[in-house]
Amino acid sequence: MTGTHQRPEAAGQVSDAVRGNWVDRWAPARSRPYLRLSRADRPIGTWLLLLPCWWGLLLSMLNDGQARWSDLWIFAGCGIGAVLMRGAGCTWNDITDRDIDGSVARTASRPIPSGQVTAKQALAWAVVQCLVAFCILVTFPPAAIALGVLALLPVAVYPFAKRFTWWPQVFLGIAFNWGALLAWTAHSGRLEWPAVVLYLSGMAWTLFYDTIYAHQDKEDDALIGVKSTARLFGLDTPKWLSRFLVASVALMGLAIVLAAPEGAPLALILMIAGPWAMGWHMVWQMRRLKLDDNTRLLELFRSNRDAGLLPVLFFAVALIV
Numbered sequence: 001m002t003g004t005h006q007r008p009e010a011a012g013q014v015s016d017a018v019r020g021n022w023v024d025r026w027a028p029a030r031s032r033p034y035l036r037l038s039r040a041d042r043p044i045g046t047w048l049l050l051l052p053c054w055w056g057l058l059l060s061m062l063n064d065g066q067a068r069w070s071d072l073w074i075f076a077g078c079g080i081g082a083v084l085m086r087g088a089g090c091t092w093n094d095i096t097d098r099d100i101d102g103s104v105a106r107t108a109s110r111p112i113p114s115g116q117v118t119a120k121q122a123l124a125w126a127v128v129q130c131l132v133a134f135c136i137l138v139t140f141p142p143a144a145i146a147l148g149v150l151a152l153l154p155v156a157v158y159p160f161a162k163r164f165t166w167w168p169q170v171f172l173g174i175a176f177n178w179g180a181l182l183a184w185t186a187h188s189g190r191l192e193w194p195a196v197v198l199y200l201s202g203m204a205w206t207l208f209y210d211t212i213y214a215h216q217d218k219e220d221d222a223l224i225g226v227k228s229t230a231r232l233f234g235l236d237t238p239k240w241l242s243r244f245l246v247a248s249v250a251l252m253g254l255a256i257v258l259a260a261p262e263g264a265p266l267a268l269i270l271m272i273a274g275p276w277a278m279g280w281h282m283v284w285q286m287r288r289l290k291l292d293d294n295t296r297l298l299e300l301f302r303s304n305r306d307a308g309l310l311p312v313l314f315f316a317v318a319l320i321v
Helices: 022-026 029-037 044-064 069-096 119-137 142-150 152-164 168-176 178-188 193-224 229-259 265-288 294-302 304-320
Strands: none
Touching: 022 029, 029 069, 029 119, 044 069, 044 168, 044 178, 044 193, 044 229, 044 265, 044 304, 069 119, 069 152, 069 178, 119 142, 142 152, 142 178, 152 168, 168 178, 168 193, 178 193, 193 229, 193 265, 193 294, 193 304, 229 265, 265 294, 265 304, 294 304
16 A cells, blocks of 8 residues: 555564564664574563573572672673573574574574575674673683583584474573573582572473474474474373473472571572462463464463563562561
8 A cells, every 4th residue: 555654673574573672663774683683572582591590699699698799790790691692592593593494484584594694694693692791701700600601512502402302492491591500600609409400490491481382383393304392292282381380390499498598487488489479370371372373372482481580579589588
């Protein structure tokens, strides 16, 4: 129709981006393909990477009863680092999947398969993001720096996992929950068992939400031979999601018991309320689950930001009291 204005987000927009996001509306045109590579138009992944960091930091602070000014930097540094490393990881994922993405309806509009950037340009962008993230990492204690460098290994391996295992979500969980180990260590100066158990809880949570997410692509994945837990579980998915829910809540509860300070029953109750509330949110997701409704699947996947924020809220209140 003559005179109709094109929506600001239309040109070059990725299909599953948040409508009206700041990248498509306000970012300079030349920067948009790179910001789309980093998923800046889809912030949920940054939240899912960041929240285990905040769990680990707050639980470590509760464990030793110390809240230092340096923890404010750890809190903020984890936020900035999550943006950068999620961006670098997603850029690397798009480089390795550039041939696959063009064959999947949901991903064909991504910057590389749609021709917005070349693979070489994307690689340069990934390196830039890693270097800036490293500048933040080196402000942390030595043990945390070592963990941060080691985190590059699962980040590098994850994009290839769906080619050789039906459980690529495990590899995503290894990478996405590494911040629980790193942030605990950044505060305490050493890695301890509560952080490891918390890390395992995060992995179970990742299996929960990313299995929901993967159901969006199961038909295309079957055609091109890409593996996922969604394809593996099929109609048994709700049963498996229930198992991941229980594992995530139980392991976080165990981590809390291991980390809880002695002689502080009110703090312990508040801490335990975190995984309890998160578990009920996951139950709510399962009640609304429709495996063949991609709009609903994406909505539920994104709702895990709120699920993961619940332990943050209760841990923070426990720290105050």
